Amino acid sequence: MINKWILSFLLLYCMYSHANVGTLPHSDNVRFFLSANFSLSIAAKCLSGSVLSHMDGQIIKFNESASIATFLINREQDGLPEEFDLHDYPQIILGTKKIDSLPENIKDKFNNSRRELRFALDSPEITEKTSDKYHFYYACNGLQCTTFITRTEVDNELLMINSNGFTKRQIANLME
Numbered sequence: 001m002i003n004k005w006i007l008s009f010l011l012l013y014c015m016y017s018h019a020n021v022g023t024l025p026h027s028d029n030v031r032f033f034l035s036a037n038f039s040l041s042i043a044a045k046c047l048s049g050s051v052l053s054h055m056d057g058q059i060i061k062f063n064e065s066a067s068i069a070t071f072l073i074n075r076e077q078d079g080l081p082e083e084f085d086l087h088d089y090p091q092i093i094l095g096t097k098k099i100d101s102l103p104e105n106i107k108d109k110f111n112n113s114r115r116e117l118r119f120a121l122d123s124p125e126i127t128e129k130t131s132d133k134y135h136f137y138y139a140c141n142g143l144q145c146t147t148f149i150t151r152t153e154v155d156n157e158l159l160m161i162n163s164n165g166f167t168k169r170q171i172a173n174l175m176e
Contacts, residue, residue, distance in 0.1 A: 028045070030047055034159065049062075049063070079106075127168065145161075
């Protein structure tokens with residue numbers, strides 16, 4: 001699990017590949033389709049001079065101090081049991097939900113990931129926000145954040161965004 005966070009921070013500096021991008025007719029935004037359930041909408045003018053890459057997810061480096069790395073998380077990829085509710089994943093990683101009922105090997109993975117996330121972000125502030133379609137879970141220290149995003153009607157995946165140089169509100173706006 002935590003390899004995604006470490007990998008994303010390392011990959012933000014290796015930005016030379018391709019991205020799955022689509023423009024919307026009569027729009028000033030570019031939509032990045034991450035899956036059938038998640039996409040990001042970014043103002044085209046913000047992409048001027050940016051570098052796009054794709055490895056385990058989409059990576060956009062806007063400038064020296066602003067970047068976004070996205071990763072889709074699912075049960076199979078993270079070795080979670082089929083009955084595990086992915087809506088609980090962010091709360092467990094961030095330490096706001098108990099994990100007593102999980103098998104020991106899964107508890108260990110979550111506990112290790114939580115410690116590494118807190119270390120990487122230097123004891124981040126944990127907050128939550130709900131919109132009509134999404135639930136956002138933020139772990140932020142200043143403008144460096146790891147954000148987990150779930151959709152109420154989607155139970156097979158969630159989105160994780162590692163960002164630098166963006167506020168929580170700016171990250172939420174990417175989903176609109």
